[in-house]
Amino acid sequence: MTPGLSIGDRAEFSRVVRLEEVVCRLFPDARIMEDMPEVLASAYMIGLFEWACVEQIAPYYEKGEGSLGIGFEMTHVAPTPPGLTVTVETEIVDIDGRFITFEVHGHDGQDMIGEGRHKRAVTRWEKFNAKVAAKAATAVQERAET
Secondary structure, rough: OOOOOOOOOEEEEEEOOHHEHHHOOOOOOOHOOOOOOOOOHHHHHHHHHHHHHHHHHHOOOOOOEEEEEEEEEEEOOOOOOOOOEEEEEEEEEEEEEEEEEEEEEOOOOOOEEEEEEEEEEEEEEEHHHHHHHHHHHHHHHHHHHH
16 A cells, blocks of 8 residues: 555445445345345445445555455445435544444435445555466366266
């Protein structure tokens, strides 16, 4: 990371909720969820909160760097139908080496929909991708042996 991020830094990110981001469409093969309401799925809300945090710190990445979510403490307290705009406010509350912790709050123009803390680890993609490739190769070999 390049210098410049500080505890207390704030940012805001907005996005319109799309129909494919609702609970009943979260997993197309999850028939048990077909009758659930057409409201923003918690998994998408968490993903949107992650996206907002990445947007805040991405300008500070060095070449070949990125970050991965490693911690989530979130509540989802109000439904949001498709078409509403969710605005996420982020604030950096801790920087510990390559680990950055945020407080996040989401609002859909009518209600506060969720809030919590999110932690990200800054990583070098080359190193991370090598670990993933090694894990995948081991899994392929183990399946071949059975």
